[in-house]
Amino acid sequence: MDKTGIALLVVGLILAVAGVYGMTQLAPEVIAFLIGIVELVVAVIGLGFIVIGAIMAKD
Numbered sequence: 001m002d003k004t005g006i007a008l009l010v011v012g013l014i015l016a017v018a019g020v021y022g023m024t025q026l027a028p029e030v031i032a033f034l035i036g037i038v039e040l041v042v043a044v045i046g047l048g049f050i051v052i053g054a055i056m057a058k059d
Contacts, residue, residue: 023030
């Protein structure tokens with residue numbers, strides 16, 4: 001493994017630890033954000049089904 005690989009591994013581990021620490025400190029906000037993302041994805045999928053259904057109904 002070269003120096004760049006080792007550096008990327010170390011930086012990745014540091015960022016992962018910092019991210020987990022941040023999520024534990026801000027747990028309610030993180031959960032609310034994830035729920036919001038899931039709701040947004042569901043809404044976009046629903047709109048896609050409406051568009052596809054409208055196109056199929058025209059035929």
